[in-house]
Amino acid sequence: MSLLKSISYGVGVALVAITSATHAASEFLVSTEWLERNINDKNLRILEVSVDTGQFERGHIPNASNINWHTDLVDPVKRDIASRENFQQLLRNAGINKDSTVILYGDNNNWFAAWGAWVFDVYGVNNVKLLDGGRKKWESEGRPLSVKQTSVKPGNISLAEANPALRAYLSDVVSVAKQENAITKLVDIRSADEYSGKIFAPAGVQELSIRAGHIPGAVNVPWGQAVAADGTFKSAEELRKVYAAVGIDGTKPIITYCRIGERSSHTWFALKKILGYDVKNYDGSWTEYGNSVGVPVANLSGTVWGGK
Numbered sequence: 001m002s003l004l005k006s007i008s009y010g011v012g013v014a015l016v017a018i019t020s021a022t023h024a025a026s027e028f029l030v031s032t033e034w035l036e037r038n039i040n041d042k043n044l045r046i047l048e049v050s051v052d053t054g055q056f057e058r059g060h061i062p063n064a065s066n067i068n069w070h071t072d073l074v075d076p077v078k079r080d081i082a083s084r085e086n087f088q089q090l091l092r093n094a095g096i097n098k099d100s101t102v103i104l105y106g107d108n109n110n111w112f113a114a115w116g117a118w119v120f121d122v123y124g125v126n127n128v129k130l131l132d133g134g135r136k137k138w139e140s141e142g143r144p145l146s147v148k149q150t151s152v153k154p155g156n157i158s159l160a161e162a163n164p165a166l167r168a169y170l171s172d173v174v175s176v177a178k179q180e181n182a183i184t185k186l187v188d189i190r191s192a193d194e195y196s197g198k199i200f201a202p203a204g205v206q207e208l209s210i211r212a213g214h215i216p217g218a219v220n221v222p223w224g225q226a227v228a229a230d231g232t233f234k235s236a237e238e239l240r241k242v243y244a245a246v247g248i249d250g251t252k253p254i255i256t257y258c259r260i261g262e263r264s265s266h267t268w269f270a271l272k273k274i275l276g277y278d279v280k281n282y283d284g285s286w287t288e289y290g291n292s293v294g295v296p297v298a299n300l301s302g303t304v305w306g307g308k
Helices: 032-037 084-093 108-122 134-140 170-177 192-196 236-244 262-274 285-289
Strands: 003-008 013-018 044-048 064-066 101-105 128-131 185-188 254-257 279-281
Touching: 032 134, 044 108, 101 108, 101 134, 108 128, 108 134, 108 262, 128 134, 170 254, 170 285, 185 262, 236 262, 254 262, 254 285, 262 279
Parallel strands: 044 064, 044 101, 101 128, 185 254, 254 279
Antiparallel strands: 003 013
């Protein structure tokens, strides 16, 4: 049975059919089959946001433009997301108009593509979708890649001011940790070893914290529990069960966090865009919290700096 979704582009209506064979868990996801079929749609803008910033040059989805997560999506001077002015100019340079449909994808199960989707949401950009399964699924299916530089006309999109309702700060999570906020739920999406304090960070990463462990009161649902074997998101029904098992059912506000905010964006997407829960992403995450003086830390492994 087909699910038909009508999307207005300002001039006419495009009918997007997603069949059961190319099922998507949310209207904010598109399948690889759908994207290849609609890849030349003039109102479609495709953006790659990968962890490995050299992936794009080695081959990318045709008509895609590259977004460098550690320079384009963050402020170049202070630790913050990109400013409204800089992000707006970036999107205009990528040919994005007010009526464009934006498709984001990347490597590592769309970690930084989901970060990008969160930044788009913060600035009130509508009609933004993730390619379900990301770059890995596209490549595994033998779909086309290009090394050709994408040429686009400048866009005319205008951004709203940043929406603070989608973002959590250190003070927000400290209030939960100190039990001053009994309503909000914290979801730590890192690995079980990071959560317990057995390790400070995944092997090979540069962003470290002085302390290991997790924010008191947080439940641990590693981000990978939200995806199927092929990297696509699990169905809404499956996701509800995953999070309900640890008391996250959408009845209370949620804050997601990880190490630097990218994996937690992936879980933010699952909870917000697929399940429709009230969710903020704490992009400061453990590198901010674990380096902060005077905050409570839960460390099940008893580690200190140096891992002893």
